[in-house]
Amino acid sequence: MKRAIRFPLASLSAAILAGLSAQPVLAQSDDEDQLIEEVVATGTRLKGSATAVMQERKDQAFVADIMGAEQIARTGDSDAAGALRRITGLTLVDGKFIYVRGLGERYSSTLLNGASVPSPDPTRTVIPLDLFPSDIIESLSVQKSFSPSMPAAFGGGSVDIRLKSIPTDTVFNASVSVGGNTDNFDDAWQYDGGSSWKGKDDGTRAAPAAIQALWDSRTSLNDVSTDANRQLALDLNREYDTELKSVDPDFGFNLAFGDSTDIDDFRIGFLGTVGYDNEWQVSDQFLGEDYRQNQDGTATLVRGWDDVESTEHNVKWSGMLALGVDYNRNHRVDLTTVILNDTNDELREKLGNSNNINFGSDQRIREYDVTYEERRMVANQIKGMHTFTQWNFLGFDWKYSDSRSSRYAPGNVQTRFIITDHNEDGVFDRVNESILNNATTASRYSFQDLDDKVENYGWNLNYPLMLDKWDITLKAGADFIDKTRTASNRRFDVNARAFMDSSVLQGHRFADILNDDVILNAPLRDSILRDTTIAGDDYVSAQKVDAYYFEADMFFDNKWRISGGVRWEDFRQAVVPLDPADGTIDLPTSATPEDLASLAFQEDNLYPALALTYIMDDEMQLRFSYGETVVRPDLRELAPTTYLDPLTLFPVGGTPGLETTDIKNYDLRWEWYVDNGDNLSVALFYKDMENPIETVQSPAQDGPPLVRIANAETGEVCGVELEFLKGLDFLGDFGRNFYTAGNLTLSDSEIQLDTQAIVEQTGVSAAITNTERRLTGHSEYVLNLQLGFDSDSGEHSASVVYNVFGERIIIPGIEGRDDSYEKPFHSLDVVYTYYPDFNSTISFKVKNLLDEKKEITFSDNLIRSESQGIEFSLSYKREF
Numbered sequence: 001m002k003r004a005i006r007f008p009l010a011s012l013s014a015a016i017l018a019g020l021s022a023q024p025v026l027a028q029s030d031d032e033d034q035l036i037e038e039v040v041a042t043g044t045r046l047k048g049s050a051t052a053v054m055q056e057r058k059d060q061a062f063v064a065d066i067m068g069a070e071q072i073a074r075t076g077d078s079d080a081a082g083a084l085r086r087i088t089g090l091t092l093v094d095g096k097f098i099y100v101r102g103l104g105e106r107y108s109s110t111l112l113n114g115a116s117v118p119s120p121d122p123t124r125t126v127i128p129l130d131l132f133p134s135d136i137i138e139s140l141s142v143q144k145s146f147s148p149s150m151p152a153a154f155g156g157g158s159v160d161i162r163l164k165s166i167p168t169d170t171v172f173n174a175s176v177s178v179g180g181n182t183d184n185f186d187d188a189w190q191y192d193g194g195s196s197w198k199g200k201d202d203g204t205r206a207a208p209a210a211i212q213a214l215w216d217s218r219t220s221l222n223d224v225s226t227d228a229n230r231q232l233a234l235d236l237n238r239e240y241d242t243e244l245k246s247v248d249p250d251f252g253f254n255l256a257f258g259d260s261t262d263i264d265d266f267r268i269g270f271l272g273t274v275g276y277d278n279e280w281q282v283s284d285q286f287l288g289e290d291y292r293q294n295q296d297g298t299a300t301l302v303r304g305w306d307d308v309e310s311t312e313h314n315v316k317w318s319g320m321l322a323l324g325v326d327y328n329r330n331h332r333v334d335l336t337t338v339i340l341n342d343t344n345d346e347l348r349e350k351l352g353n354s355n356n357i358n359f360g361s362d363q364r365i366r367e368y369d370v371t372y373e374e375r376r377m378v379a380n381q382i383k384g385m386h387t388f389t390q391w392n393f394l395g396f397d398w399k400y401s402d403s404r405s406s407r408y409a410p411g412n413v414q415t416r417f418i419i420t421d422h423n424e425d426g427v428f429d430r431v432n433e434s435i436l437n438n439a440t441t442a443s444r445y446s447f448q449d450l451d452d453k454v455e456n457y458g459w460n461l462n463y464p465l466m467l468d469k470w471d472i473t474l475k476a477g478a479d480f481i482d483k484t485r486t487a488s489n490r491r492f493d494v495n496a497r498a499f500m501d502s503s504v505l506q507g508h509r510f511a512d513i514l515n516d517d518v519i520l521n522a523p524l525r526d527s528i529l530r531d532t533t534i535a536g537d538d539y540v541s542a543q544k545v546d547a548y549y550f551e552a553d554m555f556f557d558n559k560w561r562i563s564g565g566v567r568w569e570d571f572r573q574a575v576v577p578l579d580p581a582d583g584t585i586d587l588p589t590s591a592t593p594e595d596l597a598s599l600a601f602q603e604d605n606l607y608p609a610l611a612l613t614y615i616m617d618d619e620m621q622l623r624f625s626y627g628e629t630v631v632r633p634d635l636r637e638l639a640p641t642t643y644l645d646p647l648t649l650f651p652v653g654g655t656p657g658l659e660t661t662d663i664k665n666y667d668l669r670w671e672w673y674v675d676n677g678d679n680l681s682v683a684l685f686y687k688d689m690e691n692p693i694e695t696v697q698s699p700a701q702d703g704p705p706l707v708r709i710a711n712a713e714t715g716e717v718c719g720v721e722l723e724f725l726k727g728l729d730f731l732g733d734f735g736r737n738f739y740t741a742g743n744l745t746l747s748d749s750e751i752q753l754d755t756q757a758i759v760e761q762t763g764v765s766a767a768i769t770n771t772e773r774r775l776t777g778h779s780e781y782v783l784n785l786q787l788g789f790d791s792d793s794g795e796h797s798a799s800v801v802y803n804v805f806g807e808r809i810i811i812p813g814i815e816g817r818d819d820s821y822e823k824p825f826h827s828l829d830v831v832y833t834y835y836p837d838f839n840s841t842i843s844f845k846v847k848n849l850l851d852e853k854k855e856i857t858f859s860d861n862l863i864r865s866e867s868q869g870i871e872f873s874l875s876y877k878r879e880f
Helices: 009-018 045-059 069-075 080-084 209-216 226-234 516-521 593-597 755-762
Strands: 002-004 025-027 037-039 064-068 090-093 097-100 108-112 137-143 157-163 171-181 188-190 243-245 250-263 266-293 299-327 331-353 363-388 394-420 434-436 443-467 470-494 529-531 538-556 560-578 600-615 620-631 642-644 651-653 661-673 679-690 693-698 706-711 714-727 738-752 781-790 796-805 808-811 820-822 827-837 840-847 853-858 861-867 871-879
Touching (some): 045 064, 045 661, 069 080, 069 137, 069 796, 069 827, 080 090, 080 137, 097 157, 188 299, 226 516, 226 529, 266 331
Parallel strands (some): 108 157, 651 706
Antiparallel strands (some): 002 600, 064 137, 171 250, 171 871, 188 243, 250 266, 266 299, 266 861, 299 331, 331 363, 394 443, 443 470, 470 529, 538 560, 560 600, 600 620, 661 679, 679 714, 693 706, 714 738, 738 781, 796 827, 820 853, 827 840, 840 871, 853 861
């Protein structure tokens, strides 16, 4: 049942703000003079590490895929996002977001140790998975069929990132790594920013104190005098100009120390980790914005950037502390604190054109833009697991998680120049021949803040029963989530047309053109700085979920397993855009109570699930599951404001009143687990969706087209998954050192779009080319293959890993233009590891060995491209 919430403005604001391994084994006798006999394990390292996770997967009542820490190490992935793309049916988008079974990131959810966590990404409420370094991960679990004990916001699957916990023995190790990229060998465009090796700005980028004071007093830059405006411009950091410099090598380190001890019936332990990575990525890019459709079906680029050189500097550091107390193996309490920081600093030096300056003229546009952001997440979690043996092994689990994330993006800058080809040789000197663009937006500064907080707590009760041939476990529990988000964006432009004498704009460096003398003394016809912050750049939001569930897990005669139950969720959400000028709710003066009600809604419903498993024998089983779930729009997608999508760089407009998506999920899977570690599974899946949330495109008068969020009428996804792990022992003595593993997903999707309904919902035109098409982001195939080697001596191991996904729609087409697709990316990685002794590990990794590029095209026309280069690294790890 869905209903709009109606309550006064003050109550609404108050409610929102208040709610929130198999190495050689040495056998030695007591006599030290006796020879040491070497016993060699013939199984591969991967099989040894995979045994536990495969057993867990086999024992799951609902369909799930699990990846352990050793498997992650074998593929050489540095974070959770990279590792997850190896799992069956998962694809990685923008290096951060996981698509499960062809469904976009909004159709997947992420948990940290089973608890909900906030996102520091301003464009999405799902957390970017590149935040989590692989060194702190114990395992990754992707549940693909819904169970009542998990959140009902479930589409393709739910990812649970399980962090390492207290060890059983002393752990003390350190590792260092160095690396680089083939694209980084030459000099790259860089600038003097205010960030450091710590990944923290030193204040250089922050808004000048005088401007910040105006914002704090709710005063616009447009409301001050021209002379006062001059003084404000004088305080600006203007040192963003680019120059070619050599690129530093990548480097990083990790430390881990932990131990546990037994005191009578208690075991007490701890584990602490610290990690740091400093990386550079230089790339050549192409950014097309607008195309003219020709009569012969071809298209001509009329606006865009055909020569882009990007330099990206990324600093990550993490810290984790886990404490645990165990009493008599029946009662355990764990406390975990994790801090993740990810700072990204990207400079794009661009050459292109506009509607007024075309490619055939003797002029080009030169622009550089700086995108800097500090993302941080801090999570504090405590959980308890209790078994009461005196009460028929009654189990009681509980959890509490308080986590916060933030995104600080100060001093992002975009500056535009005009270049003239004085020699008429078609060569444009971007260093010496440019002048500041004589426009109202010669340069733009933006300052963004986002804070997210999530409080999640709940409990779970398990009671086992034995009845004749029945082995039954009854489960009941509750889950409560409170989330709040505040976001603000301030921006202003440098108005070059404010100067009466345009000759002051001559020069190729922004800091030299707008020097102190020009700002203070040049004759003006207008203010130099123009406040371009718009209504809706600020917003607050709140979300609250109260859930209760009941579940039963029943075994009959060790042949049949029936699991199922129902979950009830009461979901409440409000998203309120604010007017930056006065902090009030941003609604038109003609807004009706219905307009206000569209900002908040509540829905409560029952979500059933059923899983049936037929256990054929000790090695083989057949599963079927059914579940009803929901996917709700992101907080940002409900606000009637526009934001920039970091993947496409297209503006995206939110749509108040978006409908939630109801999904019926069907799964059928056959699994075969062999004693030697080999395994094989085949799965069929089908999803029936009502009101799927999709993106549509609307024409824009200037700049890239506008993307809007809207509901399609219906949608469906179906497919088949194949997964295997096989040792090559059948090839004889040579083959016993090798194994092969892989997975393949073949799927299809279709949605139905009603153009008129979308126009009414979004309020903008939407001349959709294909009203029947695949889901945005859906790939018709995903393939992962891995060939591994382990030497008899246990001193050497190697893996060759291949991943590819089929093309997927990124930007839906309009006005007869076809949809734009991200092209398949063939990723080939190699990892070699050498174990010189029991305590040392040396690893060499090469990624993207094929030197593939990321590309987005429509009808064979290039829209976006980005080189990736061949990445390599060398690491050394020592156990103490």
